[in-house]
Amino acid sequence: MKVTAFVGSARKQHTYHAAEKFLQLLQSYGNVDTEIVRLCDYNIETCKGCRICFDKGEEFCQFKDDRDKLIEKMTHSDGVIFATPNYSFQLSAYMKIFLDRLGFVFHRPRFFGKTFTSIVAQGIGKGGDIVKYLHFIGKGLGFNVVKGSCVKTLEPMTEKARRKFDLTLERASKKFYARLSGKKYPSPALFWLMAFRMARTSMQKMLDENWRDFTYYRDNGWFISDYYYPVKLGMFKKLAGKLFDRMALTIIRS
Numbered sequence: 690m691k692v693t694a695f696v697g698s699a700r701k702q703h704t705y706h707a708a709e710k711f712l713q714l715l716q717s718y719g720n721v722d723t724e725i726v727r728l729c730d731y732n733i734e735t736c737k738g739c740r741i742c743f744d745k746g747e748e749f750c751q752f753k754d755d756r757d758k759l760i761e762k763m764t765h766s767d768g769v770i771f772a773t774p775n776y777s778f779q780l781s782a783y784m785k786i787f788l789d790r791l792g793f794v795f796h797r798p799r800f801f802g803k804t805f806t807s808i809v810a811q812g813i814g815k816g817g818d819i820v821k822y823l824h825f826i827g828k829g830l831g832f833n834v835v836k837g838s839c840v841k842t843l844e845p846m847t848e849k850a851r852r853k854f855d856l857t858l859e860r861a862s863k864k865f866y867a868r869l870s871g872k873k874y875p876s877p878a879l880f881w882l883m884a885f886r887m888a889r890t891s892m893q894k895m896l897d898e899n900w901r902d903f904t905y906y907r908d909n910g911w912f913i914s915d916y917y918y919p920v921k922l923g924m925f926k927k928l929a930g931k932l933f934d935r936m937a938l939t940i941i942r943s
């Protein structure tokens with residue numbers, strides 16, 4: 690199994706070391722190859738919001754940067770980690786610019802069956818909000834998301850803080866490894882079932898084949914499937930899915 694960590698810090702310090710430690714732990718559990726990608730080593734342009742990737746397709750983007758190289762790294766991984774420092778109580782700019790370059794993937798998710806988590810390194814606090822945000826981001830991109838973790842790095846780091854740093858990563862890496870080796874295509878939570886059914890119904894009814902979202906959904910068979918990937922829905926979720934389709938129709942017609 691291949692696990693790639695994307696690090697959004699230009700320093701080779703706490704965020705990098707946390708990602709490195711996490712990957713070393715995964716390797717120690719067995720059968721895992723790892724790679725660390727430092728976003729600062731790649732050319733990632735700042736999205737100008739033209740929306741051509743949404744509407745016509747990502748290949749029409751005006752920028753010829755390393756976006757596709759980075760996407761390819763995710764495509765060829767079984768597990769992905771986004772690690773970022775907390776800057777001004779948010780993601781680092783490296784990480785945010787990277788996420789904006791993936792904006793079209795939120796329209797057309799693709800990383801199904803791949804395990805995802807996040808690591809936030811911070812001095813003081815509020816990193817929990819960033820972890821929650823990255824949880825949502827991972828889901829939106831299609832990943833199978835494991836709750837992320839937050840490590841405190843306030844300097845000078847005490848021995849106790851170092852132990853806590855290690856313990857947090859040890860616990861998180863065990864959970865990640867269990868998911869990586871376990872069930873890859875879980876039954877969706879109601880929220881994500883709703884997001885899928887409402888998106889696909891509105892795309893089918895409001896767009897046509899001049900829109901990339903329409904052709905992507907059509908070509909993946911998503912206009913007629915229960916969810917993004919084959920999964921057995923229980924009776925309750927089947928009914929809920931039908932209700933979400935109908936809700937989308939009502940909203941479109943109103």
Ligand SMILES: Cc1cc2nc3c(=O)[nH]c(=O)nc-3n(C[C@H](O)[C@H](O)[C@H](O)COP(=O)(O)O)c2cc1C
Pocket residue numbers: 698699700701702703704705774775776777778779810811812813814815816842
């Ligand atoms: C510009 C800047 C802003 C920061 N803002 C916050 C913050 O809002 N909250 C926090 O807890 N730590 C903050 N920190 C501390 C960093 O999150 C912490 O030092 C982290 O370990 C940095 O990651 P690095 O060691 O990989 O560079 C900030 C650090 C910098 C340089």
